[in-house]
Amino acid sequence: MQNLIKNAPELKELVTFVPNKIEPIHNWYYYKEGFSKKFVEWCIDKFGITNKHVVLDQFCGVGTTPLTCKQHGIKSIGFDCSPLCTFVSRVKTTDYDLEELEEVKNEVLSWSPEKSDVPNNNWLKIAFNKKVLEDIISYKKRLFSMKNEDTRNFMILALMNASMMSSYVEKDGAFLKVKKKHVPPLKKAFDYSVKKMFKEYSKSNIPNTEVRIDVCDARDLDLKDKSVDFIITSPPYLNKIEYTQIYRTEYALFFDQPKTRIHSAIENEEEHYFNDMRKVIEEMKRVCKGKVAVVIGGGCFPDRVVEVDRSFARLAEQVGWKVDDILVARNSWCTRSKVMKVARMRESVILLSSE
Numbered sequence: 001m002q003n004l005i006k007n008a009p010e011l012k013e014l015v016t017f018v019p020n021k022i023e024p025i026h027n028w029y030y031y032k033e034g035f036s037k038k039f040v041e042w043c044i045d046k047f048g049i050t051n052k053h054v055v056l057d058q059f060c061g062v063g064t065t066p067l068t069c070k071q072h073g074i075k076s077i078g079f080d081c082s083p084l085c086t087f088v089s090r091v092k093t094t095d096y097d098l099e100e101l102e103e104v105k106n107e108v109l110s111w112s113p114e115k116s117d118v119p120n121n122n123w124l125k126i127a128f129n130k131k132v133l134e135d136i137i138s139y140k141k142r143l144f145s146m147k148n149e150d151t152r153n154f155m156i157l158a159l160m161n162a163s164m165m166s167s168y169v170e171k172d173g174a175f176l177k178v179k180k181k182h183v184p185p186l187k188k189a190f191d192y193s194v195k196k197m198f199k200e201y202s203k204s205n206i207p208n209t210e211v212r213i214d215v216c217d218a219r220d221l222d223l224k225d226k227s228v229d230f231i232i233t234s235p236p237y238l239n240k241i242e243y244t245q246i247y248r249t250e251y252a253l254f255f256d257q258p259k260t261r262i263h264s265a266i267e268n269e270e271e272h273y274f275n276d277m278r279k280v281i282e283e284m285k286r287v288c289k290g291k292v293a294v295v296i297g298g299g300c301f302p303d304r305v306v307e308v309d310r311s312f313a314r315l316a317e318q319v320g321w322k323v324d325d326i327l328v329a330r331n332s333w334c335t336r337s338k339v340m341k342v343a344r345m346r347e348s349v350i351l352l353s354s355e
């Protein structure tokens with residue numbers, strides 16, 4: 001296995017969400033855990049994926065894989081256990097009726113917030129000033145009563161982004177910081193988000209290609225045997241971010257908590273994590289005919305680093321995959337208490353094929 005590990009500095013930026021910040025539609029929701037459109041395009045090229053194929057991402061996050069595939073006219077399936085992620089992925093991959101969207105845009109831009117009762121939720125009272133929270137609830141009520149599901153969801157995503165722009169909360173790695181600062185009025189942030197999203201969509205001209213997005217557990221895929229051609233994905237990293245924690249503001253306002261996720265913060269977590277990964281790899285083997293690209297990072301603990309790429313590749317071999325390459329995209333320091341260096345760790349792209 002050692003000689004399969006190669007440096008691939010050309011993938012360094014691509015395995016992060018950073019390049020998506022300037023990509024229209026991909027940037028409709030910032031998701032630190034995501035990879036980039038350019039990474040998916042690299043895989044499309046490398047594997048020779050065409051519009052005759054179906055691509056799966058069973059940890060699709062905010063839909064980078066399905067949206068990129070759609071932009072290239074390739075059919076895709078995106079699953080995630082988080083309703084926030086599947087909601088964002090769906091909004092980004094829906095084919096909107098442009099005339100209807102424009103009508104709804106003009107209607108919502110004409111709204112002014114009305115007086116509303118705020119929910120009795122301590123976190124929301126910390127995250128927003130009273131006026132902003134009242135305005136969010138007022139807009140939310142009006143949006144939720146809209147009949148057309150597609151345009152309603154489009155506007156709810158604009159409201160979710162606007163809410164975050166007008167909040168005291170800042171995402172700082174795995175943590176949330178609350179900073180009492182000057183924030184824009186909700187209406188200003190909402191109007192800005194709606195106009196930006198509308199402009200990007202109306203210029204985008206994305207092919208009308210089939211995309212399925214659903215909440216689903218990657219350990220038990222709702223798919224028939226050998227029904228997909230390729231997989232481009234990135235599972236949660238061992239001992240990394242507690243996803244629901246840093247998105248708690250969005251969840252408190254708009255979603256139910258996910259019912260399931262990969263173990264990450266429980267006793268004996270390494271063993272549980274790799275048990276889960278085995279199930280994930282077995283499910284990949286069951287549903288996929290062709291090749292797989294997996295972005296995965298090392299596990300950082302206060303006293304050690306776990307080489308997850310190597311263990312994942314070994315598990316894949318046991319399940320019957322051929323490991324073609326382990327491409328090291330990035331090296332970073334695992335630190336304890338933010339500053340004390342524990343060891344270097346890798347973030348890699350594992351390439352698998354059916355034997």
Ligand SMILES: C[S@@+](CC[C@H](N)C(=O)[O-])C[C@H]1O[C@@H](n2cnc3c(N)ncnc32)[C@H](O)[C@@H]1O
Nearest residue numbers: 034035059061062064080081082217218261262
């Ligand atoms: C590293 S992120 C993937 C991000 C994605 N590549 C993107 O560009 O947005 C891992 C994702 O796995 C999801 N997840 C965690 N446990 C899961 C499970 N059991 N089944 C499906 N998804 C899961 C998380 O909600 C998270 O969105």
